[in-house]
Amino acid sequence: MLKEDCLFCKIIEGKIPSTKVYEDDKMLVFKDIEPKAKVHLLAVPKDHFKLLADMNASQAELLKYMLEKIPSIAAENGCEKGFRLVINQGEDAGQSVFHLHIHILGGQTLPWE
Ligand code: 5GP
Numbered sequence: 178m179l180k181e182d183c184l185f186c187k188i189i190e191g192k193i194p195s196t197k198v199y200e201d202d203k204m205l206v207f208k209d210i211e212p213k214a215k216v217h218l219l220a221v222p223k224d225h226f227k228l229l230a231d232m233n234a235s236q237a238e239l240l241k242y243m244l245e246k247i248p249s250i251a252a253e254n255g256c257e258k259g260f261r262l263v264i265n266q267g268e269d270a271g272q273s274v275f276h277l278h279i280h281i282l283g284g285q286t287l288p289w290e
């Protein structure tokens with residue numbers, strides 16, 4: 178998929194509105210439009226790539242940066258008691274947006290199914 182057709186690139190560029198909770202030059206965190214938990218945020222790198230398998234060295238550094246940032250962003254947005262991270266990859270996982278993103282789920286006791 179071309180970057181130009183990517184929903185999350187459009188959200189990053191502000192062409193599609195979103196409820197942002199954190200932004201810096203490397204990443205954006207916004208509320209999922211169809212929350213699957215009391216708190217459901219999406220953390221996206223500003224650099225477009227689809228899969229962990231596609232990631233180059235600088236994108237891997239970017240992911241590390243995001244993982245370092247996420248605990249405080251989660252705590253500031255209602256996940257003081259914990260959270261779960263999910264990265265859906267490919268068809269079997271039901272990945273529907275082909276720009277790598279980390280789901281941050283919390284704000285409640287999370288079921289494990
Ligand atoms: P995936 O299924 O690819 O792991 O996750 C995509 C997520 O993006 C879903 O949880 C879905 O609810 C969310 N989503 C899809 N379209 C939009 C949108 O336009 N705005 C926001 N904020 N979230 C979206």
Ligand code: ZN
Pocket residue numbers: 180183184185186187225226275276
């Ligand atoms: Zn994108």
